[in-house]
Amino acid sequence: MTFRQLGLSIYPDHSNFAEDAKYLDLGHKYGFTRIFMSMLEATDPEATKAKFKKIIDYGNKLGYKTVLDVAPHIFDQLGISYSDLKVFADLGAAGVRLDTGFDGATEAMLSYNPYGLIIELNMSNDVAYLDNILSYQANEPFIYGCHNFYPQTGTGLTYDFFVRASERFKKHGIHTAAFVSSKHGDQGPWNVNDGLPTLEQHRHLPIAVQAKQLFATGLIDDVLIGNAYASEDELKALSELNRYQLQFDIDFVPAVNAVEKDVVLKPQHFRRGDVNALVVRSTMPRVTYQDELNPPHDNTIEFQRGDVLVGNDDFGHYKNELQIALEPHRDPRKNKVGRINENEISLLDYVHPWTKFRFETHHE
DSSP, rough: OOOOOOEEEOOOOOOOHHHHHHHHHHHHHOOOEEEEEOOOOSHHHHHHHHHHHHHHHHHHHTTTTEEEEOOOOOOOHTOOEEETTHHHHHTTTTTEEESSSSOSHHHHTTTTTTTOOEEEEEEOSSHHHHHHHHHTTTGGGGEEEEEEOSSSSOOOHHHHHHHHHHHHHTTOOOBBBEEEEOOSSSSSSSSSOOOOBBBGGGTTTTTHHHHHHHHHHTTOOEEEEEBBOOOOHHHHHHHOOOOOSSSEEEEOOTOOOHHHHHHHSSSSSEEOOOSSSEEEEEOOHHHHHHTSSSOOOSSSSOOOEEEEEEEEGGGGGTTTOEEEEESSOTTTEEEEEEEOOOGGGGGGGOOTTTTTEEOSSSSS
């Protein structure tokens, strides 16, 4: 099984060790285990190596695995060849990300490096790049994929392109990663920093919503924060989200009762397999809570997409069935008990037949 991980980004060319170490401590507290580290310049090779080794060693002691993002000119500046990755192993890195591709045979050969370094490929292209590498009999367990991030507003990937590019990797079972953007981070690789997401539509969303969508696609294993430094609140929010199933943030209506709260928060919900266009139906609660009274309230309004509904005492056999409205409709036999957070309503697109989901509330 591939476990899903959270990661941070560090930019030693633009930061200092004390601040980076403090950030890694905070990430460790919240269960982050990956570091994306950009290696952009090596004007003084020995000083560069020392600087990077110090922070990578610090991360290693905390249980992180660091992947170094390397551009072709770094190999020249460090005076090393693509056929020998020893310098990166000596730095303590777990892998290298090749921002620029080669001819396929080169990447395949690199995946057999004697140091067991991961070779991470740039996923943000919709061409047969990976297929070419695999056709040269690459060492697949050591081939990973990681999308780009985009510092300039308007230049992030479109969703459709992201899906196509990601599917090229996922169909081969390759471990994948993509970036979300912090609202507080102001450090990136360049001197333009409008946030650092992979997907353009994520640029101004709360960080947990960005991550929920990436995980919900089923195409991304690891979610990395592109810009540094994210706030503690953001790290905490990411640490609390469910990486393996959709968990909607719900705001309850004032009149919600204890039975309805139990119906929403306690069961493992799943959408019925015989789906309809009007509502998502989670039908097991009507069995579990069939003997619990549920008088009508908030039942005469027009329900809107994202409203969470529970059948009331007038709904007979369907009393205490949980539904999520997909289309506007009225039905006085249902109580509106809450509403999915506005930023997460688009995630309803990922609730397919038999999809498992849960609810959480931060407003108790």
